[in-house]
Amino acid sequence: MTSPTDPDLRRLPIKLDSTSNGEFAPVALDAAARHARALARGAVDAAARRTGQDRRRYLVSLLGAAATLSALDRAFAAAGKRGGGYMLPAEAPFELAAAQAALAGDEFIFDVQLHHVNPQGAWRKNAGPNAFKGMPNSDCGKPDHVECFSSGALLKDVFLDSDTAMGVLSHVPGGADTNPLDFEAAGATREAARALDGTERLLLHGRCMPTLPGELDGMDAQAARHKLAAFKTYTQFGPRDGDSGFFLDDERHGTPFIERARKLGVRNIAVHKGLAFGPRGYEFSTARDIGPAAKRHPDMGFLVYHAGFDTGVKEGPYDPRAEAGVDVLIRSVIEAGHPRNVYAELGSTWRFVMRDPDQAAHLMGKLLKTFGEDHILWGTDSIWYGSPQDQIQAFRAFDIRPEFQQKYGYPAITPAIKRKIFGLNAARVYGLKPDEMRKKLVKDPVQKRKAEYANDPQPSFATYGPRTRSEFLAFRRIQGELP
Template sequence: MEEKLHPEKSGPFFRVPGKKSHLEKSSPFPPESREEDAWLSERQLAKCSPAEVDQFGSPVPTRMVSNGEYMPIAQTEKQKRVEARILELADSASKRLGMSRRMFLATTGGFAAAFLAMNEVFGHFFNVSLLEVFGPAAYAATGAPANLYVLDDQTHLVRSSLQGPVTLRAIAQGYDEVTGPLFGVNPFNPTGLNDELGGAWTAWNPALHNKPYTCDMFNVINYIKEMFFDSQTTVAVLSNANFAAIPVPGGNPRAPTNVTESLTHEILTGEQTAGVRDFVNQIAGSTRVLAHGQLYVGIGNLHDPVFGDFTQFQIDAFHPDSWKGYNIAPAAKVDTDPNSLMRMWRLDDVAVAYPIYAVIARNTQELKKHPGFFNICVHKGLAPGPPDIPERGNPTDIPKAASDWPQFNFIIYHSSIRPAFFDYESLQDIRSGVLREGVPDISWTTQFAQLAAPFPNVYAEIGTTLASSIVTFPTVAAHILGQLMKYLGPNRIVFGSDSLWYGSPQWQIEALWRFEIPEGLREKWGYPELTKSAKRKILGLNSARLYRLPTAVGGQHGDGGAYKPVPPNFEQLIPDSLKTLLEIGQPVPPGACVVSDNFSKMKEEYLAGGGQRNNTRYGWIRTAA
């Protein structure tokens, strides 16, 4: 078997950062003590206390928690107000419900109390009522309805011989007993900047708390479980990433020289994507998964030494439902030199991109069975820093491409958001007062919305952009959704979760259903209201139109009507051919899998057996000026 990439060699989202060795510092404290594990000075430690001694136990952090590598700031006045209001609500509710305050804060009522307090202090971002504080039934009643149609436009899994982007799971999981020892710091916020809740590493998805890392957490079995048993997803678009880095012995990874070399080192190929689609749809007896083909552009990929015209090969071999490309990926072969490296590309490049569009456009016969065949899904954004060019995510290449190819729908993934996964920069964009055509200029996303507005065949996808902001930067989420609604309207925004990176997508579905753009922001900036009708369109109806799928659902998991359930024994139904295709059972190369310790696995088993989340946080909090 050919060597597979280790996580630290597979690009920026696969690197596994860790704490420095204790040998690299001298410490006056006993080995393995809490103080010895911190990077704070003795003077700084004197102003801090271990976070786990905090007796509050809020479901969301109400003060900054440091892992010991940076000095936490003191609790802000707004955080104090949130904490006081949560305490007030928790004391009242716990007495009425006959339980301790700590036990109450571990229930859905605790989350409702936290959302209410945040609304009162930061603005009305979440649709939650006081009634929900007192019972899970009331909390569920205002959540995502059972008949909600959800088409998740961007989902991921990883072939079984690789683990995948563990740093993305880490930022969604937040700092806990598992991620702290594995990573040390938030992989996308190593300097400890604050989110709007005052944390440097606040969890996005509370269901991931203390969940262990395993070598199979991104594989097909967990994918089917998380998408179709643990969420309301009706249909999922399974994506892929031709973002390959080729190992160089003794040197830095390089770009691939041809398609075969790239496919060997990708987390999932187009063929593997289609294989999963075919299996799930067969056992479900209905369309539950759609599959992306891969955009490899340039003249060299029309004359590949193995595949010839690789785009046509994909069409003939496994019939993609739509297409996925990464401008920032080295996927453009601009010549026929067998030794030249692939490079990044832009949507409006007549010589590089347009010949591939032409191949897709001439295969109109595919539209009969794959009505979304002309959907061109393109990753743009999540690329902070210079240069400010379309190849990295700047949207200035969209208007010409959309105008020249009106038969295509250009679905712009991540809505071109520039910051990667931690939205502090976007919050500063909003607070700076700098405007673009009368609204806060959120880097690349505002520009994208305004450039795309005149083109009815351009859509905004909100994968990761929503996940990275809706909990930890709600002001950013409100402005982004407001601007997309203002310029593109509710009919041209589509939901994507980027799961499995962040666990089951259910938390994002619930968060978006509850989310509201505060009235003050709407009045000041002219943003439309995010109504329930608009949310239904964003969560699924818009994508259903793009793929011409029925939208009648009957059950909690999208079952009934045109959609049938995935059988519970799906794992036993996986054929040997798919196991071979996905490399199930093949050994994972040493160093290619990050696994958490047995204690964390025991903790997960305890929780699965009925144990209760305790909201304890680990690290340091500022307790003195």
């Protein structure tokens, strides 16, 4: 069976690659991950033949994901990466019931970090006709290649090709005229989804870059226009000829921003931490300010996007002397007395450590020890990585192995904990009642369309974000971050 979305039939349903979300330079796979990917391709071919299916039909079934994850796990273990693993029964690549038991969960999945691009936005005046040209998905067949990253692509990837039930439409860094997803387009996407299904599958963030003129006053207009779930900010973002960033606990930008959000009745601050754009403003990407800001504003929620993860730091056991990475966030909240209004979010972070089960085990183990199972939020940073289904399936299968649990005091990641991380925690933060939402969602038009789509699914298994340094630099230029 051929596929218009995967003509060479070489893509895997669990994606290991160098793709970036555009906020960090792509990082090449190491030898172990490259070998794991090659082994997975061979395992899929062999399993498809054994089950008597052509490769495409096998890949789009749960068997394909099971075969891929099983092969990745074997390869990583052979390479000595045994801190965590993808735990599937041996028969899962061949028997649907076994694959379903491991990978077909019924969790309420609430993705708190989704993005798309507005093809008609003001940013295109500055970006020029070649914006996003050459990116991995820019040849999707649309007359305007930027439509490949539009709200329609987001809705297919997230609500048809994954088990995601709800999401939050967030923002990327940039001012009003340079942001590929401007606030008005984000609001339009949310309203289109709401009109389509009669529910609220998409919540909406407001945006604010306090180092730019007029941004604080702009918060008022956003709150007046739409009901906002949070205000999103990037502390490392600032004008090139002025402030290079700010901290949430400073009196010039951070405190006025938080207090303006509170005045507007928006009690959640979503803040990008980690995934530094580069050397400029690097210090402001660290999470040293989270603990003090949360302690000072106990009535506000602080949702730490990416959990402070930095691709330049290999996550290991907690190091209180760390100057970057997740350990800075951990130290910040410990020194502040463990304020209970801080939440660590996994967008891009989980996707990156999927390539290294030791890092994944340390990352999840440290977060669970520090924040507890009720304060970790599921996010995927989709649309940049295509459908988030592979991230969902990998997390369902992942656990910290007993050796690491005993050595470092990490807990097992039980199904109950995964349910909380997948969506129950975020539902509480955003004031949703999952059981009531489920009753609406199972009857809405999106669910009906998804059931029809399941008769002939066409997942692309593609990633959209930059995979090379040249693609990354081009992406940064359209946002005005580079000349």
